[in-house]
Amino acid sequence: MSTWYLLGAGNMGLLAAYYLLQAGFPVTLLRRDTASPLRRRLTFADGRPSYDLILPVLSPAALTEPPRHLIVACKAPYSATALGQVPLTADTQVLRLQNGLGSLDGLLPEGVLPIEVVTTSAVKQDGPEQHQVVAENETWMGGGDAAPDWFEQLSAHWPNLSWPTDFQHRQWHKLVANAVINPLTALHDVPNGRLLEDRELQRQAAELCREADQLFTALDPTWPGDSLPRVMAVASATAGNTSSMRADVRKGARTEIDAINGYLLRRAAAQGLSLPAHERIVAAMTSET
Ligand SMILES: NC(=O)c1ccc[n+]([C@@H]2O[C@H](COP(=O)([O-])OP(=O)(O)OC[C@H]3O[C@@H](n4cnc5c(N)ncnc54)[C@H](OP(=O)(O)O)[C@@H]3O)[C@@H](O)[C@H]2O)c1
Known part of the structure; x- marks a missing residue:
């Protein structure tokens, strides 16, 4: 199963990584400044036991081939810097997990449109290495004609995730x-x-x-x-x-x-x-x- 690469291991990036791991997809964090695995605790406001996320970390320069799946979950103004060193091709599927719109315009290879992720879930940092999942509300993906092949497997583990026609x-x-x-x-x-x-x-x-x-x-x-x-x-x-x-x-x-x-x-x-x-x-x- 091909690896999902993550740019931005903050509140939303960690939540997405958690759901992907639950669904059986390997996740690697792309970061320039560290080689050691990232360890973060996710706590849940609904009382579920906490979960210790451990993500392998790779420098974008060390990628041996362009990612097949990439999630951009940094805040919008940092998108250009975050994507700067990542090799992308027309085959890279990019998930844009950010508020606002158009933040990746001009940053992706010609013809690549991101899959857009809109969520009303909420996560906040509540310690130096701990994030609290405050609410798991609706998440919608779209931007392409049809849901990709991995969507069904992911939606079985990402609560209230859908690919709506509107x-x-x-x-x-x-x-x-x-x-x-x-x-x-x-x-x-x-x-x-x-x-x-x-x-x-x-x-x-x-x-x-x-x-x-x-x-x-x-x-x-x-x-x-x-x-x-x-x-x-x-x-x-x-x-x-x-x-x-x-x-x-x-x-x-x-x-x-x-x-x-x-x-x-x-x-x-x-x-x-x-x-x-x-x-x-x-x-x-x-x-x-
Ligand atoms: N939090 C929510 O509940 C929520 C809900 C809906 C939508 N959103 C949207 O989701 C997006 C992410 O928000 P967030 O709350 O997850 O933000 P966040 O907690 O600040 O996380 C952003 C992450 O991006 C990393 N980053 C910044 N520059 C980078 C770079 N050049 N390369 C790699 N990583 C970089 C940051 O690393 P450092 O910490 O090391 O700087 C941080 O870990 C935003 O567009 C936000 O509006 C958030």
Whole structure:
């Protein structure tokens, strides 16, 4: 069975590696800076026993042939650096396990489109070498015509994993939720639930949703155009949470704004549309970091 190579052994990369190992697929981490196996403990909020992950590590320069399967699970701004030394061919299947969209554009061989992975599961680091699986919700894969041959075996071990026919709409719904909740909570340094309580944040959320709906309706007339209630439902369901962008700003780390709102602006520009609220929030986030 061919090895799955992983770029980015953080929260989501470790969860994917865990499911792949459960399904019987070997997983190797690609990292330049260490040769020793990576050891991380996964704990589960639902009370399941913890699991000690041990992943062999290989430097990308030591690969003797291009990977057949590669998962990119680093944060979007680090994609180019992470992929830099990895030899890829048109036969490499790349799984993009990242928020936002378009973060691998221009980084893959001609004609290679990544398999997109969108998840509403949540994992957080809760110790130097320990990550907690907070929620195993839905995960959708798509971007190709049909599910690849390994999909059935993996989905038997990856809870709530599917290959839905309406993948693009689901991916866009997640993108809009991220494009509204992430920058607003990051700029105002508030938990997600504040969007339900603060009238000014509600007004800005409505503007951002309206512009995203305008773009997606132009791209696809079947787009439902009901982003605001959907985004508010996500803010309500995650009311006590700190968004990843707020956490990145607090740490002084680069945010995923370019792959989220920046992606919307690039798609809009190609349609001859302007999205002033998204332009303003990208500018505000850029001056913040
Ligand atoms: N966490 C969640 O619950 C969740 C949910 C849905 C979607 N997502 C998305 O999933 C993606 C990954 O998020 P995450 O929470 O897993 O992030 P994370 O915990 O910060 O993990 C990212 C990993 O990438 C590694 N990395 C950074 N630069 C690299 C490079 N040049 N080469 C190889 N590895 C590199 C980091 O290594 P170091 O630690 O050594 O820097 C880190 O282990 C993001 O797009 C995020 O928005 C996350």
